[in-house]
Amino acid sequence: MKWTVDRYPPEPSRRAVLRGALAAGAALAVSGGVSSCGSREDAPRTAAGDQWRQFQGATLNFISENTAPTAAIAANTRPFTDLTGIEVRIVTLELTALVQRVALDLASGRAQYQVIYADPYQVLAPYQRGLVDLRTLQADPNLPDLPGGVADFIPAQMDAAGRFVDPQAVYALPYDAPTxxxxxxxxxxxxxxxxxxxxxxxxxxxxxxxxxxxxxxxxxxxxxxxxxxxxxxxxxxxxxxxxxxxxxxxxxxxxxxxxxxxxxxxxxxxxxxxxxxxxxxxxxxxxxxxxxxxxxxxxxxxxxxxxxxxxxxxxxxxxxxxxxxxxxxxxxxxxxxxxxxxxxxxxxxxxxxxxYGGTGLGISANTLPHERGAAWLFLVWATSPGTQLANLKSKAGGGTPTRTSVYELPEVRAAEKRPSPMPNMLTAAAVREAWQADRIxxxxxxxxxxxxxxxxxxxxxxxxxxxxxxxxxxxxxxxxxxxxxxxxxxx
The missing domain is CATH 3.40.190.10 (Periplasmic binding protein-like II)
Structure with missing residues (x-):
């Protein structure tokens, strides 16, 4: 079954266009009450070799609401660490407590949490200036590409969970999609x-x-x-x-x-x-x-x-x-x-x-350059089709993919009918309808x-x-x- 949600046209020459358009803003300046980072030690970086291993030895702190995909990832961070050499520490809180913690961290100028569960209404909208425009990282040839690009995310979710006012800027990647x-x-x-x-x-x-x-x-x-x-x-x-x-x-x-x-x-x-x-x-x-x-x-x-x-x-x-x-x-x-x-x-x-109650993953603009690169690796991995499929199968979580390509996989299509090894997929027909632009x-x-x-x-x-x-x-x-x-x- 084809998705009937509205789509943006394919992105033209992604890296070339973004690199030229964003060169001047690659080091995001944080304004509107969010302090500068100050002097502190950046994450380690190995200049040459595998893009995924360049920040090995780094540690990332990820603050999240206690959600299905985070539960699945928290139960098994080993695949990411094996891929990157980066350790991930996950803090899960009730949403109100998370918002308070994020607000304090952004105001401090020091990124205690490099990766942020950026609720669109309580984090993204009020604190957008404290989040990195992810196009700067997507355009960096030294960092891994985003599989499928932004166009693979369900369009209404990409806008709702990832953008604020500016229809081009991207402050978060769609991560969950409760509806x-x-x-x-x-x-x-x-x-x-x-x-x-x-x-x-x-x-x-x-x-x-x-x-x-x-x-x-x-x-x-x-x-x-x-x-x-x-x-x-x-x-x-x-x-x-x-x-x-x-x-x-x-x-x-x-x-x-x-x-x-x-x-x-x-x-x-x-x-x-x-x-x-x-x-x-x-x-x-x-x-x-x-x-x-x-x-x-x-x-x-x-x-x-x-x-x-x-x-x-x-x-x-x-x-x-x-x-x-x-x-x-x-x-x-x-x-x-x-x-x-x-x-x-x-x-x-x-x-x-x-x-729709979905949320995206963002990166604190208080991060130093190597921290930011390491955080980008986590975002790319955590929202990738492979990880979303693993979350869908996870006994610890469940979650629901935010990428069109995952729903098109034969095993995911088959899971829409009982007996289903991915029970959230039993709702696929309902949410597919609910995510249409005129119904969400x-x-x-x-x-x-x-x-x-x-x-x-x-x-x-x-x-x-x-x-x-x-x-x-x-x-x-x-x-x-x-x-x-x-x-x-x-x-």
């Missing part, structure tokens, strides 16, 4: 399909052709008619947390609402000044009204769950279906092999939207997003617990976000 999709108990849908169809008046088989109103009807049907099999038809990650913003956004976008004007552009490439918040629009309020109504029939514990909570409830047999990140497929298949299927999320009155859900990539996000999920939580009506919540968020954006951001 929210519809996860459902296939065994229960098979068991009750005919009864549901008769009672509801439509085919309940999950797909992006289903509407959110139909999803509501299916959930309510399970609540009333299948209590011997599951306690609730649906559950959600609706805790007062980042997870609530993610869960709500899928509905918001499908109803035609958005956080700012030109929402797709602000989500894909980002903006330093996105303009006024648009959550007070009629479409946004309608989306909030539906979301409140949907949560009123969902498992009441939803307001205490993030993605891990709803994932555990689904695997525990408590729910017939839920929206959740597609990489939970690996654990679903361990606990309920053959009982779960996957679809893109339902559509609203305007469209379907599936929240991209939250605003703005420097002040973290503070805006807190305002969003705080007011949404008030709405779900009866403290505010949907209209009051949306207008309150708009007011607070406008204040945050007007104040601006200084990194």
């Amino acid at each position: 929210m999709i519809w996860q459902y108990r296939r065994d229960l849908f098979d068991k009750y399909r005919d009864r549901m169809a008769d009672d509801l008046g439509f085919d309940p088989t999950p797909s992006s052709a289903r509407t959110w109103e139909e999803y509501f009807g299916i959930a309510q049907w399970f609540n009333k008619n299948a209590t011997s099999d599951v306690r609730y038809g649906t559950g959600h990650q609706a805790r007062q947390h980042d997870s609530l913003m993610n869960d709500f956004s899928n509905v918001l976008w499908s109803y035609g609402g958005d956080y700012f004007d030109n929402g797709k552009q602000v989500g894909r490439l980002g903006s330093r000044d996105p303009g006024p918040c648009r959550l007070d629009s009629a479409a946004a309020i309608a989306g909030a009204e539906f979301y409140q109504r949907l949560l009123s029939i969902a498992d009441p514990a939803s307001t205490t769950w993030d993605w891990d909570g709803v994932g555990a409830a689904f695997r525990g047999g408590r729910l017939a279906m839920c929206p959740n990140w597609h990489e939970f497929a690996a654990s679903n298949e361990q606990v309920m092999p053959g009982k779960v299927s996957y679809s893109a999320l339902p559509r609203g009155p305007v469209s379907t939207a599936n929240m 859900g991209l939250r605003p990539k703005i420097p002040m997003w973290n503070e805006c996000n807190t305002a969003i999920f705080t007011q949404l939580s008030r709405m779900l617990t009866g403290g505010a009506s949907p209209e009051e919540a949306m207008r309150s968020i708009k007011s607070r976000v406008d204040q945050i954006v007007a104040r601006g951001w200084v990194a």
Whole structure:
């Protein structure tokens, strides 16, 4: 099956073009509050010989959120060390703690962490000036090439995870690609399909052709008619947390609402000044009204769950279906092999939207030249087709490839069907649809997003617990976000 996502044309004469265009900027100057490196010892370098061995003896520190590909790499860094002679030390933290640690490290002027898990919203957008433009390294003839070039990465992910404002600069390479999709108990849908169809008046088989109103009807049907099999038809990650913003956004976008004007552009490439918040629009309020109504029939514990909570409830047999990140497929298949299927999320009155949560790997601009070269070797290796395939097979991780070429491998295509040695590939059809340019859900990539996000999920939580009506919540968020954006951001 061919990818239908939009593509950029092939890159012309990569090294020649980039070398000429970037010669003056090869030593990236860090501004905007990030200090210079100061005097310290660089990594060792051997001038001649194998490009992959030139920094042997170096040590890299990689700071990451605890994600599937990082778990897989952490379980087996030996292939990289054998290839390069470089030792990699990996620190994994919860995302908020990671952001704080990265911000301090960038401000210090000394790269304690050379390789950074650069979350697009909480690291890339606010601290872009503290990251190396990777084109400088891709253009260096003394360093290994990036297999397949930038064009091999799925285009929407390359922009969302790797760029900020400038459509040409590359600050991170797409590393993971968690995406929210519809996860459902296939065994229960098979068991009750005919009864549901008769009672509801439509085919309940999950797909992006289903509407959110139909999803509501299916959930309510399970609540009333299948209590011997599951306690609730649906559950959600609706805790007062980042997870609530993610869960709500899928509905918001499908109803035609958005956080700012030109929402797709602000989500894909980002903006330093996105303009006024648009959550007070009629479409946004309608989306909030539906979301409140949907949560009123969902498992009441939803307001205490993030993605891990709803994932555990689904695997525990408590729910017939839920929206959740597609990489939970690996654990679903361990606990309920053959009982779960996957679809893109339902559509609203305007469209379907599936929240993308992917992140890229970047390099601290505080690195010294040899450190930077060693870090580039790690980025090239960690995002290479071979490593992505190994991560997909790993028992310690799972992950999902960010490169088109990996999905085209015969063994990966075969893994889309059961029995699958790569259970995340069972979601391939759903995420392939979700990653299309008109269906991928991209939250605003703005420097002040973290503070805006807190305002969003705080007011949404008030709405779900009866403290505010949907209209009051949306207008309150708009007011607070406008204040945050007007104040601006200084990194």
